[in-house]
Amino acid sequence: MAEYLIQTMGLPGWLTWSLLAVLSAVLILNLMAGGALVFIWAERKVSARIQDRLGPTRTGGRFGWLQSLADGIKLLAKEDLMPERADKMLFRVAPYVSFCASFAAFIGLPFAFDMVALRLNVGVFYVVAVLGLEVFGVILAGYASASKWSLFGAMREAAQVVSYEVPLGMCIVVPVMLAGTMDLVTIAEKQSGWFTNWYLFHDPFTFVVFWVYTTCAVASVNRAPFDLAEAESELVAGFHTEYSGLRWSFFYMAEYSSMFLVSGLAAILFLGGWNGPVPIASLLGLSEGSGESTGAFVRLLGLANFLGKATLGVLFMMWIRWTLPRLRIDQVMTTCLKYCTPIAAVMFAGAMTWLWVFPGGC
Amino acid sequence: MSSSVASLLPVLAAAEGGLNWQGFLFLLFAVLACSLAVAVVVADNVVRMSFYLVLSLGSTAGLFFLAGAEFVGAMQLMIYVGGTLVLLVFGVMLTAQEPFVAIKTPVRDKLLAGLVGGALLAVLLQAAVSGPAWSGSTAEGGNAVASSSGQPSATPLGMALLGVRVDGDVASGEQSPADGQVRSGYLLPFEIVSVHLLVVLVGAAYLARSKRRKSSGGQGGGASTGGMR
Amino acid sequence: MSQVIDDDPRIIEFDVRTDEMLVNMGPQHPSTHGVLRLVLRTDGEVVSEVEPHIGYLHRCAEKIGENISARQFIPYTDRMDYLAGMNMNLGWSLAVEKLMRLQVTEKARHLRVLIAELGRIASHLVGMGAYGLDLGTFSPFLYAFREREKILNLFEEACGARLTYSYITVGGLTADLPPGWLGRCEAFLNEFEPIIREYHALLTTNAIFVKRTGGIGVLSPEMAINYGCSGPVLRGSGVDQDMRRDGEPIYTAMYDGYAFEVAVMKDGTYPRDRAYPAVPADAVLGDCWHRFFVRMLEVVQSMELIRQAIDRYSACTGSLGEPVKIAEKIPAGDVYLETECPKGQMGFYLIGNGTPKPWRVRARSSSFSNLSVLPELCHGCLIADVPAIVGSLDIVMGEIDR
Numbered sequence: 001m002a003e004y005l006i007q008t009m010g011l012p013g014w015l016t017w018s019l020l021a022v023l024s025a026v027l028i029l030n031l032m033a034g035g036a037l038v039f040i041w042a043e044r045k046v047s048a049r050i051q052d053r054l055g056p057t058r059t060g061g062r063f064g065w066l067q068s069l070a071d072g073i074k075l076l077a078k079e080d081l082m083p084e085r086a087d088k089m090l091f092r093v094a095p096y097v098s099f100c101a102s103f104a105a106f107i108g109l110p111f112a113f114d115m116v117a118l119r120l121n122v123g124v125f126y127v128v129a130v131l132g133l134e135v136f137g138v139i140l141a142g143y144a145s146a147s148k149w150s151l152f153g154a155m156r157e158a159a160q161v162v163s164y165e166v167p168l169g170m171c172i173v174v175p176v177m178l179a180g181t182m183d184l185v186t187i188a189e190k191q192s193g194w195f196t197n198w199y200l201f202h203d204p205f206t207f208v209v210f211w212v213y214t215t216c217a218v219a220s221v222n223r224a225p226f227d228l229a230e231a232e233s234e235l236v237a238g239f240h241t242e243y244s245g246l247r248w249s250f251f252y253m254a255e256y257s258s259m260f261l262v263s264g265l266a267a268i269l270f271l272g273g274w275n276g277p278v279p280i281a282s283l284l285g286l287s288e289g290s291g292e293s294t295g296a297f298v299r300l301l302g303l304a305n306f307l308g309k310a311t312l313g314v315l316f317m318m319w320i321r322w323t324l325p326r327l328r329i330d331q332v333m334t335t336c337l338k339y340c341t342p343i344a345a346v347m348f349a350g351a352m353t354w355l356w357v358f359p360g361g362c
Numbered sequence: 363m364s365s366s367v368a369s370l371l372p373v374l375a376a377a378e379g380g381l382n383w384q385g386f387l388f389l390l391f392a393v394l395a396c397s398l399a400v401a402v403v404v405a406d407n408v409v410r411m412s413f414y415l416v417l418s419l420g421s422t423a424g425l426f427f428l429a430g431a432e433f434v435g436a437m438q439l440m441i442y443v444g445g446t447l448v449l450l451v452f453g454v455m456l457t458a459q460e461p462f463v464a465i466k467t468p469v470r471d472k473l474l475a476g477l478v479g480g481a482l483l484a485v486l487l488q489a490a491v492s493g494p495a496w497s498g499s500t501a502e503g504g505n506a507v508a509s510s511s512g513q514p515s516a517t518p519l520g521m522a523l524l525g526v527r528v529d530g531d532v533a534s535g536e537q538s539p540a541d542g543q544v545r546s547g548y549l550l551p552f553e554i555v556s557v558h559l560l561v562v563l564v565g566a567a568y569l570a571r572s573k574r575r576k577s578s579g580g581q582g583g584g585a586s587t588g589g590m591r
Numbered sequence: 592m593s594q595v596i597d598d599d600p601r602i603i604e605f606d607v608r609t610d611e612m613l614v615n616m617g618p619q620h621p622s623t624h625g626v627l628r629l630v631l632r633t634d635g636e637v638v639s640e641v642e643p644h645i646g647y648l649h650r651c652a653e654k655i656g657e658n659i660s661a662r663q664f665i666p667y668t669d670r671m672d673y674l675a676g677m678n679m680n681l682g683w684s685l686a687v688e689k690l691m692r693l694q695v696t697e698k699a700r701h702l703r704v705l706i707a708e709l710g711r712i713a714s715h716l717v718g719m720g721a722y723g724l725d726l727g728t729f730s731p732f733l734y735a736f737r738e739r740e741k742i743l744n745l746f747e748e749a750c751g752a753r754l755t756y757s758y759i760t761v762g763g764l765t766a767d768l769p770p771g772w773l774g775r776c777e778a779f780l781n782e783f784e785p786i787i788r789e790y791h792a793l794l795t796t797n798a799i800f801v802k803r804t805g806g807i808g809v810l811s812p813e814m815a816i817n818y819g820c821s822g823p824v825l826r827g828s829g830v831d832q833d834m835r836r837d838g839e840p841i842y843t844a845m846y847d848g849y850a851f852e853v854a855v856m857k858d859g860t861y862p863r864d865r866a867y868p869a870v871p872a873d874a875v876l877g878d879c880w881h882r883f884f885v886r887m888l889e890v891v892q893s894m895e896l897i898r899q900a901i902d903r904y905s906a907c908t909g910s911l912g913e914p915v916k917i918a919e920k921i922p923a924g925d926v927y928l929e930t931e932c933p934k935g936q937m938g939f940y941l942i943g944n945g946t947p948k949p950w951r952v953r954a955r956s957s958s959f960s961n962l963s964v965l966p967e968l969c970h971g972c973l974i975a976d977v978p979a980i981v982g983s984l985d986i987v988m989g990e991i992d993r
Contacts, residue, residue: 017383051733090413122433129440136416136447143409148614152636152974161447224727225799233622233725234975325799326727328975329636 024118028106036256037068043318044068050322078245083146086242090144095243095250098137102254102261105130109264110185112274112302123184124176127265128169131220134258135161138222138229141251142239153238156329157222157229163336164219164226170344171213174206174351175199175269188273195277200270203358205350210270212344214316217262219336221255224321228329256314263313264306271309274302387428395421403475416446611639614974618647622725622978625988629965631977638977641969643962648992656952661687661941662761662917664952668939669755671954672990674717677710677746678932679990680759686928686939687761689841690921696912698904699763700845705900706749706759708893709776712783713742714933715886715893718985722883723794725982726803731793738786741779748772762914773901780894787890795880795887796868804880805873808968808980812877818967819960822935823889824984826855827882834931842930849899854888856881861888879983886985889933918947925951934958934985954993958986 041056044067048055060066082091108126110116120126135157142154178199179187191197200210219226230238240251267273280301327335398418405411419442426435614631617623626647632640652671656664661683668683669676681703688695695703720735743753748769750758758765794800810820815828825832833853835846852862856876861867867888874880921943929938935957942951961984968980 047729051730052737053733087407087409090410093413120432120436122436125440126432126436129436129444132440132444132447133416133420136443139447140409140413148612155635158447165444227727231727231975233727233978236620322728322730323793324728325723325794325797325803326975327799328803328973330973331799331802 024107028103032103032106032253032257035260036253037072039256039260039314040068040071040252041065042315046315046318047322050319072249075245075249080245080247081242083242085146087144087146090140091242092247094137094141094144095247095254096137097140098134098254099250101130101133101137102257104133105261106257108184109261110188110268110273111264111306112299113185113189115299115303116185119185120183122182124172124182124187124265124269127184127261128172131258131261132161132165134254137251137254138239141243142229145239145242147242149235149237149241150239153229153231153235153241156231156235157239159329160219160222160226160228160332160336163333164216164340167212167336167340167344168216168220170341170348171209171216172265172269174209174344174348177348177352178202178206178355184268184273188268188275191272192275193279193282195272197275198270198272200272203351203354205347205354206270209344209347209351210266212340212347213266213270215340216336217266218317218320219332221258221262221317223255223259223317225324225327226332227321227326228332231326233326259314259317260310263317264310266313267306267309274306276301276305384428388425391421391424391428394418395425412446416443419443419446616977618644623981624721624986626992627962627981627986627988629977629981631969631974633974636974638969638972638974641966641977643965645959645962645988645991648988650993652993653952653954656941657949660918660947661921661943661949662915662919664949665757665760666755668954669757670989671956671993672714672932672934672937672958672987673754674987675710675714675933676754676756677706677759678714678930679937680757681707682928682930682932682937683939684759684761685842685845685930686926686941687921689839689928690924690926690941690943691761691915691919693762693915695763696909698907698909699911701900701904701907702764702768702911703759704845704849705776705897705904706746706764708896708900709742709745711893711933712890712897713739713746715890716742718886718933718982719790719794719883719890722982722985723800725978726800728793728800731790734786734789734793738783741783745772745776745779748775760914761919763912765914767911773905776897777901780897784894787887790887791868795884796871801871801873801880803975803979804883804983805871805878806875807879807972807976808983809875810877810882810964810968814964814967815877818964820935820964821957821960822931822933823854823882823885824935824961824964826853827885827983828877829856829881831855831857834929834936838931839928842928846896848903849896851892851896854885854892879979882983882985920945920947921949927955929955932957934987934990935961937990954990956990956993958984958988959991962986962991 041064045055045063047053056064056067058064059070082088105127107118108116108120108123108130110119110123116123138157139154142150142152142157145151175187176182179190181187191199195201199206201207222229228238229235230240232238235241240248243251395418398414398421401414402411402418405414419438423435423438423443426432426438612633614633615628616631617628618626620629623629628644628647630642630644631638650670652667655667665680665683668679672679687693716735716739720732720739723729723731723735746756746758747753749772750756750765752758810824810828812828812830815825815830820828821832821834831853833855834842835851836843836853854862856870861870861884870884871880874884921941923943923945925940925942927938927940929936931937936955937957938955940951940953940955941949944950965981965984969977972980
């Protein structure tokens with residue numbers, strides 16, 4: 001595309017690259033905002049169905065499609081309150097820190113073959129590192145709010161980060177080890193073919209690792225039963241107690257896009273990325289490189305696969321949220337450090353041994 | 363969407379003269395990193411300090427990404443920014459009492475710090491300026507690195523951190539095994555940095571430990587309720 | 592401050608500095624069940640002291656009772672424990688009847704049992720659902736309310752109100768049941784029975800729920816008695832007392848001939864004629880889990896009582912009897928009667944002086960006594976345990992503040 005613009009349109013290089021960068025950014029931003037809208041609507045509907053309700057039914061037609069949009073407008077119109085004793089600057093900045101971290105992580109996440117804003121050879125590492133920054137916004141918000149409940153939320157978040165990051169990292173290392181690379185695109189490519197090629201089914205150890213990853217991923221995006229930082233029945237609303245209106249909605253958007261992100265990461269690391277359970281494209285004899293339109297078709301198919309898997313992951317988290325009670329902070333730390341970490345470590349060793357015993361797979 | 367900033371480098375390097383894309387971003391990140399570093403020193407609130415520190419370190423990570431050193435960039439984010447996060451928590455936790463939240467430095471300390479910091483800066487500047495000219499090699503070398511078909515690998519760096527240099531020193535043009543010496547790698551500096559961090563941690567705990575009365579064991583309230591910690 | 596300490600020769604350096612924090616939980620906090628204000632003294636997340644502040648919902652109900660006739664006071668009892676209005680009506684009615692030496696008809700007696708036990712189920716459903724909410728799970732709350740709605744529908748058919756019934760009244764009930772009501776009630780019981788298993792799956796036996804409630808807020812039987820706890824809170828500690836069996840004759844006579852077993856742990860087991868979930872290993876007698884479990888058992892117990900009451904009521908011939916006149920004079924003398932409300936033993940005390948208006952009215956609130964153990968239970972727990980403990984006491988502020 002860049003070459004096309006430069007050579008055919010005669011645009012100067014810097015303009016081309018700026019345009020492309022802006023284009024990528026806009027696409028990701030839209031994905032985040034649009035995704036958040038869809039997922040918030042889905043959360044309402046899913047929770048309603050789980051709880052024997054209907055959820056939104058009127059806003060924008062039969063299924064309440066526009067409920068999230070209406071919510072957004074309401075949030076825009078809301079009074080923007082700030083506690084008098086808040087650290088004004090940090091209070092304003094915190095939501096954007098969370099949001100930007102979530103946004104920046106999307107840069108390294110491939111949506112389909114070649115559909116990645118920036119293909120990094122350390123993609124996994126980058127995504128995890130940047131995602132960790134989201135916590136920073138939460139802690140800043142908790143501190144800057146000058147509210148004790150917020151501070152409790154921030155401190156819990158900090159304690160939680162320290163506990164889930166270790167097992168999460170260990171789980172992520174397993175597929176990286178199997179693929180021999182940290183490049184997300186390559187990791188996904190290596191799982192092409194039938195669903196048995198997915199790392200989830202690579203060996204019994206990776207299967208367990210996937211579930212440990214799921215646990216830690218839920219903890220990392222602050223969703224129930226690990227929503228300690230907000231814990232509405234204990235800490236009122238935790239770190240965002242004092243936030244209202246648009247600033248609050250930034251936290252909300254960051255939460256939903258992080259959910260999508262960790263689900264997408266799970267899809268790439270364990271569930272074959274954009275490779276469907278059945279390799280339709282290759283059965284039809286198509287590939288990304290085969291011609292202009294078929295290549296585009298294959299890519300779109302991959303995109304649909306990926307989005308489908310990531311959405312399933314998000315829905316799974318919703319299901320969990322509306323089913324389980326919340327853990328206590330010490331129990332979260334116990335779960336992550338005393339159970340998940342040793343399990344992940346043993347499974348890591350197991351997967352390594354498996355690789356050594358069956359070098360070519362089994 | 364086949365765009366990738368990594369493949370963008372040669373194109374931009376080819377652009378002659380003026381402030382190109384890379385230069386602009388470099389300046390942006392560099393100015394951000396430096397000014398935020400100054401802000402860390404100037405700020406008198408612990409949390410704000412750490413916030414500026416995170417931004418400054420983040421800008422440094424941006425510089426690394428700009429240079430195509432993605433591994434180091436991500437490492438920077440993971441370790442330093444993540445580490446600062448812990449620092450922040452400890453900062454709030456350990457200095458939550460009124461006299462510590464806002465740190466007022468006496469002039470004497472400021473002078474001392476300025477002296478030490480200035481000296482360090484001078485050494486670093488000297489080292490930076492007197493280093494072998496990088497510009498000479500960028501014309502070919504930079505392009506070669508950026509556009510090389512093989513995937514850049516972090517293996518040599520990792521090995522070097524473990525104390526084994528598998529690569530030659532590009533800048534000085536030496537061939538490592540040729541002079542019969544095995545290079546020591548980065549193990550020593552790495553260890554020094556680790557010890558340094560440990561010292562900082564111990565120092566922080568020393569500064570923040572509380573002082574309580576010696577007598578009457580019962581009145582040390584909260585001592586018995588430490589089940590969670 | 593540090594300067595002063597530095598100069599003091601008697602001090603030593605000790606540990607990492609921690610601060611105590613005073614935190615206000617309520618009166619607008621989402622999980623204090625109304626307008627309860629708790630002042631927590633915490634060290635980090637560890638709570639060292641809890642002090643409940645009450646009175647935000649005080650409406651002078653007792654004083655009002657001295658200015659209206661005994662029957663006119665019935666609607667005010669509705670608004671005390673607004674989650675179990677029927678049982679509150681019953682308590683006051685029985686107290687007044689005791690003073691007036693009234694005897695309701697047999698039909699009214701069975702209908703009262705039926706209605707009071709339905710009210711108990713409705714109240715326990717709210718307690719159970721709200722407890723799930725306190726522990727961070729939203730869905731059981733709505734499942735519980737779904738069933739409660741059905742009970743409220745039945746109540747609405749019977750008396751026209753869904754929350755403040757004033758149905759049971761001095762001398763009987765305001766109206767007889769509409770035709771077909773008993774069938775609908777039986778249908779409700781039949782569809783409700785299997786649903787209890789779902790509650791057990793979602794809460795009682797859920798691993799996280801057990802971890803959150805087992806061994807938390809352990810109330811010893813002695814302490815429970817000393818603080819005057821009653822109801823499920825008392826029975827959750829293993830004290831075998833139920834006013835329906837151990838109360839005054841005028842109240843126990845109501846349950847004459849009814850077979851029920853008090854839901855209390857005896858010799859390490861609960862009455863186990865039904866397939867209850869086993870007591871988990873983490874649970875200690877007197878903890879939040881047991882209080883919750885006793886409520887769940889009482890729901891089943893009430894269902895059986897309702898079934899018996901339906902049979903007896905339909906076997907009754909004759910009329911329901913007329914309630915007393917609104918301006919009926921009450922004799923001189925004083926009377927105190929405790930009944931077993933869903934939340935515990937609800938006592939009414941009144942002194943009559945021969946006029947329609949009582950000379951004194953007092954209410955002994957079970958929630959008030961149950962709440963008073965909170966500071967003892969919360970000593971040294973975590974912040975997250977405070978809602979868990981408050982929820983397990985199942986208090987209603989309308990009754991505490993009156």
